[in-house]
Amino acid sequence: MTFAMDASLVTPIVSASIVAGTPLVIAALGELVTEKSGVLNLGVEGMMAIGAVTGFVAAQHSGSTIIGVLAAMVAGAASALAFAILVLDLTANQVASGLALAIFGVGLAAFAGKPYESVVLPPVRALPIPLLADIPLLGPALFDQQWLVYFSWALCAGVAWFLYRSRAGLVLRAVGESPASAHAVGYRVIRIRYFATMFGGAMAGIAGAFLSLFYTPMWSEGLVAGRGWIALALVVFGTWRPLRVLVGAYLFGGVLIAQLFVQGSGLPLEIPPQLLSSLPYIATVAVLVIISRNPNTIRLNSPVSLGQPYRPDA
Amino acid sequence: MEDAVAAARAGVPRLDLRRIRKVYPTVIANDGIDLAVAPGEIHAVLGENGAGKSTLMKIIYGVTQRTGGEMYWEGEPVEPENPAHARSLGIGMVFQHFALFETLTVAENVALALPGHPGLRELARRIETMSARYGLPVDPRRLVHALSVGERQRVEIIRCLLQHPKLLIMDEPTSVLTPQAVAKLFETLRRIAAEGCSILYISHKLDEIQELCHAATVLRAGRVTGTFTPSRETPQSMARMMIGKDLPAYERGAALAGGEPRLRLLGLSQASDDPFGTNLEDLRLSVCAGEVVGIAGVSGNGQRELLRMISGERMIEDAAQVEICGIPAGRLAPGRRRRLGMCFVPEERLGRGAVPQMSLIENALLTAARTMRLVRRGLIDFAAARRFAAACVARFGVKASGPGVAAQSLSGGNLQKFIMGREIMQEPKLLVVAQPTWGVDVGAAAFIRQSIIDLRSRGCAVVVISEELDELFEVCDRIAVIAAGRLSPAKPASSTDVEEIGVWMSGMWPDAAAGAAEMRNAA
Numbered sequence: 074m075t076f077a078m079d080a081s082l083v084t085p086i087v088s089a090s091i092v093a094g095t096p097l098v099i100a101a102l103g104e105l106v107t108e109k110s111g112v113l114n115l116g117v118e119g120m121m122a123i124g125a126v127t128g129f130v131a132a133q134h135s136g137s138t139i140i141g142v143l144a145a146m147v148a149g150a151a152s153a154l155a156f157a158i159l160v161l162d163l164t165a166n167q168v169a170s171g172l173a174l175a176i177f178g179v180g181l182a183a184f185a186g187k188p189y190e191s192v193v194l195p196p197v198r199a200l201p202i203p204l205l206a207d208i209p210l211l212g213p214a215l216f217d218q219q220w221l222v223y224f225s226w227a228l229c230a231g232v233a234w235f236l237y238r239s240r241a242g243l244v245l246r247a248v249g250e251s252p253a254s255a256h257a258v259g260y261r262v263i264r265i266r267y268f269a270t271m272f273g274g275a276m277a278g279i280a281g282a283f284l285s286l287f288y289t290p291m292w293s294e295g296l297v298a299g300r301g302w303i304a305l306a307l308v309v310f311g312t313w314r315p316l317r318v319l320v321g322a323y324l325f326g327g328v329l330i331a332q333l334f335v336q337g338s339g340l341p342l343e344i345p346p347q348l349l350s351s352l353p354y355i356a357t358v359a360v361l362v363i364i365s366r367n368p369n370t371i372r373l374n375s376p377v378s379l380g381q382p383y384r385p386d387a
Numbered sequence: 388m389e390d391a392v393a394a395a396r397a398g399v400p401r402l403d404l405r406r407i408r409k410v411y412p413t414v415i416a417n418d419g420i421d422l423a424v425a426p427g428e429i430h431a432v433l434g435e436n437g438a439g440k441s442t443l444m445k446i447i448y449g450v451t452q453r454t455g456g457e458m459y460w461e462g463e464p465v466e467p468e469n470p471a472h473a474r475s476l477g478i479g480m481v482f483q484h485f486a487l488f489e490t491l492t493v494a495e496n497v498a499l500a501l502p503g504h505p506g507l508r509e510l511a512r513r514i515e516t517m518s519a520r521y522g523l524p525v526d527p528r529r530l531v532h533a534l535s536v537g538e539r540q541r542v543e544i545i546r547c548l549l550q551h552p553k554l555l556i557m558d559e560p561t562s563v564l565t566p567q568a569v570a571k572l573f574e575t576l577r578r579i580a581a582e583g584c585s586i587l588y589i590s591h592k593l594d595e596i597q598e599l600c601h602a603a604t605v606l607r608a609g610r611v612t613g614t615f616t617p618s619r620e621t622p623q624s625m626a627r628m629m630i631g632k633d634l635p636a637y638e639r640g641a642a643l644a645g646g647e648p649r650l651r652l653l654g655l656s657q658a659s660d661d662p663f664g665t666n667l668e669d670l671r672l673s674v675c676a677g678e679v680v681g682i683a684g685v686s687g688n689g690q691r692e693l694l695r696m697i698s699g700e701r702m703i704e705d706a707a708q709v710e711i712c713g714i715p716a717g718r719l720a721p722g723r724r725r726r727l728g729m730c731f732v733p734e735e736r737l738g739r740g741a742v743p744q745m746s747l748i749e750n751a752l753l754t755a756a757r758t759m760r761l762v763r764r765g766l767i768d769f770a771a772a773r774r775f776a777a778a779c780v781a782r783f784g785v786k787a788s789g790p791g792v793a794a795q796s797l798s799g800g801n802l803q804k805f806i807m808g809r810e811i812m813q814e815p816k817l818l819v820v821a822q823p824t825w826g827v828d829v830g831a832a833a834f835i836r837q838s839i840i841d842l843r844s845r846g847c848a849v850v851v852i853s854e855e856l857d858e859l860f861e862v863c864d865r866i867a868v869i870a871a872g873r874l875s876p877a878k879p880a881s882s883t884d885v886e887e888i889g890v891w892m893s894g895m896w897p898d899a900a901a902g903a904a905e906m907r908n909a910a
Contacts, residue, residue, distance in 0.1 A: 240498070240504055243498065246490070247499050250490055250491075251486070253486070256450075256470070257450060257470055257480075257486040258486060259470040259471030260499075373490050377490075
């Protein structure tokens with residue numbers, strides 16, 4: 074970087090990075106749980122779009138952000154349920170069904186959101202945490218955020234605790250590793266996968282609502298803008314570990330915001346803007362590949378049965 | 388235990404099956420099977436592959452549901468809907484291919500199978516108590532993928548015992564164990580039975596049944612063909628009941644002396660690229676024309692890695708460490724190695740030995756195109772390929788409607804016969820075979836073994852990698868042992884025996900002391 078980093082820039086950059094990373098955190102953690110059960114749902118982009126538009130419409134009519142978020146959650150879970158019926162009960166191909174859901178969701182959201190195009194909602198106010206928000210520099214960056222940001226942190230801790238400390242999480246991991254063994258031991262593989270898939274859909278819905286209600290409190294077609302795909306990539310490159318997914322999401326958000334600052338700073342840089350815009354993607358993948366390159370970690374954390382249909386034989 | 392004793396007094400069988408039927412869309416797996424097991428009885432169910440043993444066990448354990456017949460548990464009619472229901476009745480099962488989760492610890496694996504919500508620490512204590520009581524040492528904190536096959540089986544058994552079963556089903560439990568580990572397992576099973584638990588013991592190994600079981604039921608093609616008391620029968624009479632005829636004897640001439648070496652491993656060392664694989668350390672072996680050399684060992688001790696390095700699937704850094712027909716071949720691709728005169732039968736039939744979706748003709752082409760001249764001027768001679776595949780099907784008794792059927796439509800044993808035939812009929816200079824008769828029924832296995840012996844008598848060098856010691860002693864001139872990625876010297880089969888090879892299989896052969904300390908317990 075050729076320009077001097079002004080200390081006064083730290084707070085807004087970190088703060089904006091966290092906000093940019095939050096929808097990725099929420100969507101990716103949901104998908105992580107889905108994938109840990111062995112189901113590959115590529116439809117995150119579509120579920121986020123459906124969540125975004127549903128949340129927006131609900132919030133606009135009710136005047137309540139919370140109702141908007143809840144509606145987005147239900148809509149996301151419902152679209153995941155449709156996907157789950159296809160791939161779990163009808164054993165359709167997971168990749169094809171997921172792609173279909175992604176395309177369908179984006180299209181449906183654009184159609185349903187047509188009347189709300191360019192309607193603007195009042196922004197959701199930040200909720201500073203007393204004392205913590207007074208820490209110089211990082212205090213306002215971390216602890217003066219909208220409440221859904223705090224929710225994403227709780228979600229990360231919750232998912233990590235659930236997967237590695239609770240019995241239900243143990244069962245979920247077992248199902249993802251070997252559905253046949255899990256069935257033989259007596260677990261209802263299909264039902265567990267239903268729950269995991271719907272949880273993933275619910276989180277994708279909330280992530281969508283974050284975009285349409287918190288990030289830019291308005292609806293426009295193409296609002297999700299590929300974030301669902303990034304969330305999918307984060308899960309894989311973060312080797313299905315909640316904390317790594319969180320780090321990856323903030324890294325993405327950080328580089329995204331940093332390059333925007335650079336582009337907007339009007340510095341006479343010789344770097345083409347297209348290259349700068351691609352930086353967040355490259356940097357995130359590169360860093361996550363490096364921290365996750367140990368083959369042992371990959372083998373121990375990746376769900377073995379991911380994407381493979383399973384039916385207990387009758 | 389008291390109710391078990393009471394039931395025994397009353398003469399009620401623990402488990403009573405009457406006219407059990409199971410019909411799959413294409414086959415009748417069980418056709419009117421009757422079977423009764425008394426409390427504390429070790430009851431053998433024997434039969435060839437495909438006789439319906441595994442299906443019957445799955446029905447008892449609730450993995451699958453029967454089409455007809457009745458099942459009584461301690462006198463009451465029952466209908467096990469799923470494994471959890473069967474377990475609540477007191478039925479436990481140890482699977483042939485373990486139903487363990489590799490990325491979880493031993494304690495976590497056990498926790499998954501137990502009702503209620505035992506804390507992991509409390510559970511670890513119970514596992515330790517149980518393992519001490521039955522002589523099944525295993526550390527509850529270790530990850531399952533790091534355990535040897537024998538240890539995994541102990542985990543399965545402990546997992547069953549912790550639920551205090553009244554009936555324990557063991558599906559071919561010894562197929563992966565060294566003879567010493569088998570002896571230990573039998574002690575454990577006898578102790579369990581003595582406490583009143585019934586055991587259903589599935590196997591096709593006649594000597595084991597004779598040693599362990601109180602009663603036996605023979606299945607053939609889904610029907611009961613006999614029930615007997617093993618101690619009153621001979622292996623020959625049991626074999627006759629199992630396959631319906633006498634076992635053929637092998638004809639073998641003496642090994643040809645003074646053949647030139649066809650395969651030489653010259654200090655082959657290579658780290659495995661699989662984090663859970665085995666690193667090979669300084670393997671030395673020479674296999675000459677006109678002899679069969681066997682490599683014994685419990686699977687997972689480096690066989691897979693060794694096979695890949697001999698076949699060429701995995702290149703090795705120092706080309707000179709593997710020599711085929713006198714040429715350093717360590718950096719040659721599989722096709723180039725075949726051109727030197729090597730043929731190869733891998734362990735996995737589908738995916739490595741054959742392309743599942745392709746027909747037998749196309750699969751024949753894949754390895755025999757050059758040697759059998761099935762390709763002319765770059766074009767496939769389909770007539771010749773069809774003739775070759777058909778000849779292979781006929782000569783090796785492959786049960787298929789014709790050479791045009793897809794490889795995946797064949798049963799495992801039949802596909803194995805086809806793949807063995809395809810390679811043997813190419814008359815190679817060197818044949819490397821993994822598990823030549825895995826899943827093949829007794830009669831066909833005898834034919835394959837005889838074919839291997841004949842091939843060697845015609846001057847081929849053969850390497851057989853197998854877990855079946857009996858098989859190795861039948862076909863091999865010399866036998867070596869692989870344990871923890873190290874290879875023992877090859878000893879003439881006539882001057883060694885199952886006990887000695889069994890000891891070697893746990894890594895303890897003379898001169899092995901150097902690495903023995905860090906060697907993991909293969910038993």
